[in-house]
Amino acid sequence: MAFSAQTEKYSGKMGTLTFGSGDQALTVGGQASMPFAAFDGDLPNKAVIAMEVYDVVNPEWPAAVVEPFKDVINDPVAWAKKNVEEYGAKAICLQLASTDPNGEDKDAAYAADLVSKMLAAISVPLIVWGSGAVEKDAEVLAKVCEVNEGKNLLIGPAVEENYKKIAAAALGYGHAVVSQSPIDVNMAKQMNILINNLGLPMDKIIMEPSTAALGYGVEYSYSVMERISLAALAQNDEKMQCPMINDLGKECWKAREVMLSDKEEPGFGPDQEKRGVLWEAMTAVDMLLAGSNLLIMRSPKAVKLVEECINELSA
Amino acid sequence: MALTCLTIPESINIMSKTIGPAIKERDPKPIQKMAREQQEAGGDIQDLNLGPARKGGDEMMAWLVKTIEEVSDLPLALDSTNTVAIEAGLKASKTPERCIVNSISAQPASLEDRMPLVKKYGCEFVALTLSEEGIPRDVNERGMCAAEIYGKALEFDIPAERMYIDPIVLPICVDPGQVASFQEFLPLIPDFAPGAKSTCGLSNISNGTPTELRHFLNRAYQAMLMNLGIYSSIVDAYDGEMMALCQGKIAPVEDLTKTLMDGGDVDVKSLSPELQVYYRSIKCLMGDVLYSHSWIEDLVEKLDKNWYK
Numbered sequence: 001m002a003f004s005a006q007t008e009k010y011s012g013k014m015g016t017l018t019f020g021s022g023d024q025a026l027t028v029g030g031q032a033s034m035p036f037a038a039f040d041g042d043l044p045n046k047a048v049i050a051m052e053v054y055d056v057v058n059p060e061w062p063a064a065v066v067e068p069f070k071d072v073i074n075d076p077v078a079w080a081k082k083n084v085e086e087y088g089a090k091a092i093c094l095q096l097a098s099t100d101p102n103g104e105d106k107d108a109a110y111a112a113d114l115v116s117k118m119l120a121a122i123s124v125p126l127i128v129w130g131s132g133a134v135e136k137d138a139e140v141l142a143k144v145c146e147v148n149e150g151k152n153l154l155i156g157p158a159v160e161e162n163y164k165k166i167a168a169a170a171l172g173y174g175h176a177v178v179s180q181s182p183i184d185v186n187m188a189k190q191m192n193i194l195i196n197n198l199g200l201p202m203d204k205i206i207m208e209p210s211t212a213a214l215g216y217g218v219e220y221s222y223s224v225m226e227r228i229s230l231a232a233l234a235q236n237d238e239k240m241q242c243p244m245i246n247d248l249g250k251e252c253w254k255a256r257e258v259m260l261s262d263k264e265e266p267g268f269g270p271d272q273e274k275r276g277v278l279w280e281a282m283t284a285v286d287m288l289l290a291g292s293n294l295l296i297m298r299s300p301k302a303v304k305l306v307e308e309c310i311n312e313l314s315a
Numbered sequence: 316m317a318l319t320c321l322t323i324p325e326s327i328n329i330m331s332k333t334i335g336p337a338i339k340e341r342d343p344k345p346i347q348k349m350a351r352e353q354q355e356a357g358g359d360i361q362d363l364n365l366g367p368a369r370k371g372g373d374e375m376m377a378w379l380v381k382t383i384e385e386v387s388d389l390p391l392a393l394d395s396t397n398t399v400a401i402e403a404g405l406k407a408s409k410t411p412e413r414c415i416v417n418s419i420s421a422q423p424a425s426l427e428d429r430m431p432l433v434k435k436y437g438c439e440f441v442a443l444t445l446s447e448e449g450i451p452r453d454v455n456e457r458g459m460c461a462a463e464i465y466g467k468a469l470e471f472d473i474p475a476e477r478m479y480i481d482p483i484v485l486p487i488c489v490d491p492g493q494v495a496s497f498q499e500f501l502p503l504i505p506d507f508a509p510g511a512k513s514t515c516g517l518s519n520i521s522n523g524t525p526t527e528l529r530h531f532l533n534r535a536y537q538a539m540l541m542n543l544g545i546y547s548s549i550v551d552a553y554d555g556e557m558m559a560l561c562q563g564k565i566a567p568v569e570d571l572t573k574t575l576m577d578g579g580d581v582d583v584k585s586l587s588p589e590l591q592v593y594y595r596s597i598k599c600l601m602g603d604v605l606y607s608h609s610w611i612e613d614l615v616e617k618l619d620k621n622w623y624k
Contacts, residue, residue: 186488189607197609231605240605 008033008040012236014229016045017206017243017293019091019154019176020125026091028206028293029243034229035291036313041233046314047288049306050091050127051083052249052298055106055114056098064273065253068300076114077121084122087300093127094118095250099140100131108143115144119151127154127178127296129247138165145169154178157208157247158195160187167195170204178245180208183220185227192239205242206294213251214283221246225290246287249298252280273301281305288313317563318541321360323392324353324552325518327383328364338365338375343382350387356552357562360415361387363404364394372400377407384409392417392441392549398428411436418443418481419467421460426467434471441479441514442468450483454499457482458507465508479514479547480504486522487532491602494539498576501543512546520600525608528615530554535596537561538572556623565623568593575601588617 016030028048032041055076057066068087072078076094083089096111098104115128128144130137141155142165156178158166163179170177179195181187188207195205209224231240252258258276262268268275280302284295288310297303326349329335337345350361363379365372372395380391390413393404405411418441419429433440444451444460451457461480468478482500485493504511520536521529534557537548541560550557559565571590574581575597583594592611599606 184488186606186608189605190609193607193609227605235604237605239607 005039008037010041010233010236012233012238012241013041014232014243014293015203015241017154017176017203019127019152021150021152024123024125025152026125031291031293032233034233035289038314043314045293047293047295047310048090049284049295049297049303050093050125051087051089051300051303052093052095052296053079053083053118054095054097055111056104058097060259061253062259062272062276064258064276065298067273077117080118080122083300084124087303089124089303091125091127091294092118092122093129093247093296095129095131096140097131099133099136101133101136103131105136108140111140112143112147115148115153119148125154126151127156127245129156129178129296132157134159134161138162141166142169145173145175148175149173152176154206154245156180156206156245158191160191160194163191163195164198167198167200171198171200176204176206178208179205179242180210183210183212183217183224185209185224185231188224188228189231189237189239192242196239202238202242206245207242208245208247211246211248211251211283211287213248213255214279214286215255215257216251218283218286222286222290225287225292229291243293244291245294245296246284246292247296248283248287249280249296252276252283253298255279277301277305281309285309317566318544318569319563320537320541320545320561321547322358322552322558322561323360323362323514323547323549324356324358325362325364325516325549326353326552327361327379329366329368330364338379341378343385346379346382347386350383353552354387354389356555357558358389358552359547360390360392362392362394362417362549365397365400366395368395368397368400372397373403376400376404380404380407390414394418398432401429402432405432405436405438411438414438415479416440419464420445421463422447426464430467430471430473433468433473433477439477439479440468441481442511443481444483450485454496454503457496457500458503461504462507465511475508475510476512478508478511480508480511481514481516484515484517484519484536486524487520487600487606488523491599491606494600494602497540498543501540501545513544514547514549515540515545517548517550524606528608528611530557531592531611532596532600533557534560534568535572535593536600538568538593539576539597539600541569542572542576556620559623568623572597587622588614589619589622592618 013032014029016027018025018027020026030044053076072082080092098106153175157180158177159180179191181191212218212221231237258279262270277299284306333345392415393401394417419425420443442464444457446460518533521532598604
């Protein structure tokens, strides 16, 4: 008797999200099966990696992620160009760390202007990420949306406390939103509903389920994401059919195992760079296996590794 | 035949804004008013929840028992983590043999301290399926806990009929799969402890959900547990629809619940908004649809509070 492989049939399908404008727009999501299981359903869009650019760099960053950018580290626009031209970035994520009220507290007008300059300099879609300060992010991201009307940026993270202002600005000025929830599958759904109720269509929302690095709770992120994927695919839950994004670079590069040299912790081994690169790459692959569609990453070497992995698993 | 369920009204609770101060100030009026109202609403057993009651819990429970027995002839469930308070309540009661010790868990200290009281006063008790390892994760662990408590009861020659097994209800946001576990567990009770009853702290299902919507989830869950044959539930006696449900007076809910739990489906659009609330809640509680706080937001405006009458 001929062998016939068992396949899983899903009643639902993940929605898509397109960000960026014109020829450079990118589409993620749309999968009709669990990650890389092309034998179960259509996987129309490969996962995309967006490379991070910071407008201010924490002096504690390990050398492994300063070295590749050392000539551009004080110039975010040049850094973004380098990521695209030299490291082949398919998208950029601008981390607006300098707007943090507990840091440099730079204002919304500065951020909006920086985004405009970056848009003019690069040929790939742009994600704009706030500092994580809830109120300030709402103010900064709203201004970024207004000044850069119609550019179809992906902005975030919008959380329970600030989603109204952020989603309203995205809706008014033609952008897409990252809907972030605190490792809680019920809240992930609720955030989508709340943002969608404001009038932003589901194909303008991407979920960030809160990303943890390897060794720091990655299994929680994994479980929530897998549950989200199953709700979207197996239960055909239309409020869960937004693709997923993971802001993982910053989580990985602050892990103890990445920050410490072998002098401080001999057991970790001498190659601190390799450790960091693998830490980020492993976390990224975990997120892909949990159903991620868009990864925000830092190290060019890690990005290269993960892209190879995506290509091989999609072949 | 309509399914029914014994009700244990939950409102006499030290955490309540009216009852808490009244207990502390030994003011019988609001407490007796509530006890009467709960009985008039059809409550079957009065739950007296003193919580930890570390300080002066014994005097508090004794006073509370006497205060309530002056106005209500229902059996009392003495609910506290302070065993001294429980015994004081049993001593104070006119009919201690009708009281229920709420609760005895499978934790050694609980078994050692409390089972002798059940023996001494000839009363009933709630067997809470909780062990040293915490809340059971599945049907096997629930069964292990219940069997351990039952084993202890047998040592004291306490028959299974005096045991109310509480499988522990967890909030829907914490464990959406628990219905399946209850579905497996409740039918096992007659096998390993013939004659034992069941009970549950129902409203924990909606812990963490929007306050004004909690009773919708509570009712749907109660309908599901009744379909599984639960014997009693700790409920809000001021929720008229809940009481009617427990008394087997809302046939459409019972029918809908049975259909859905038997794996059938119905045409949602043909249902009244009130039944759609049950439908959606049951779907979430069964794990078929992921719960979110907005699960019935578009229906709430359309509901008639008296639809079931």
